[in-house]
Amino acid sequence: MRKSIVGIYDKGSGTIVHSRHELIDESEGVCYAEVDAQSFYVGQGGWGGPRGPKGIKLDTPKRKPDFVVTEQTGKELSLLYRLNGDYNPLHATPEPGKDMDFPGVILHGLGTWNISAHAIVRTVGSGDGSTLQEFQARFASPVLPGDKLLIDIWNLGFIGGKEDLVDVRFSCRVDGGKVVLKEGQAILKVPIKGSEAKPKSKL
Known part of the structure; x- marks a missing residue:
């Protein structure tokens, strides 16, 4: 895994890295996956650096979603997700979260991210993880362990000129609460009949 810094931008109220x-398979020189991340550091702006490029805003369709997937998180989920190697105490004990004006322990952002990806693969990708080609979203609000999540999914159909790639838009919200992931997009590679988004199997 190779990491590089693409840019550091001064947004006034904070800094984006x-x-x-x-x-990468170093023996073959093949790149199998690429992950771009933009982290916002609150209160670290105002140092006179470049503002950076404007991002492209991905709006969700102005209609009812094609699918709404419900996922009930457990109170212990943040402790289980720590086993991936992220041992930030923010996800284990209430004190760090309260110091940041959260109610207490919050779930890892990537936990919510992966719950949403899993829901999209189940509904549009027929339960086959290899169909997921691209995935992106913006974090909007934290999730508390035990929250019920609703993933709204819109299947926009095949991308023009690419008969096997389906454009999916999504957002994730807490039941009765705030949107936690917004401007979501997933690109899935599925057979033409998969555009009907009817799952053939379950994970």
């Missing part, structure tokens, strides 16, 4: 991670 744009990093890129590439999963």
Whole structure:
């Protein structure tokens, strides 16, 4: 895994660090996956640096979603997700969260991210994880362990000129509460009949 810094931008109220991670087979020189992340550091702006490029805003369709997937998180989920290697105490004990004006322990952002990806693969990708080609979203609000999540999914159909790539838009919200992931997009590679988004199997 190779990491590089693409850019550091001064947004006034904070700083954005744009990093890129590439999963590379060094013996073959093949890049199997690329992850771009933009981290916002609150209160670290105003140092006179470049503002950075404007991002492209991905709006969700102005209609009812094609699918709404419900996922009930457990009270222990943040403790289980820590086993991936992220041992930030913010996800284990209430004190750090309360110091940041959260109610207490919050779930890892990537936990919510992966719950949403899993829901999209189940509904549009027929339960086959290899169909997921691209995935992006913006973090909007934290999730508390035990929250019920609703993933709204819109299947926009095949991308023009690419008969096997489906454009999916999504957002994730807490039941009765705030949107936690917004401007979501997933690109899935599925057979033409998969555009009907009817799952063939379950994970």
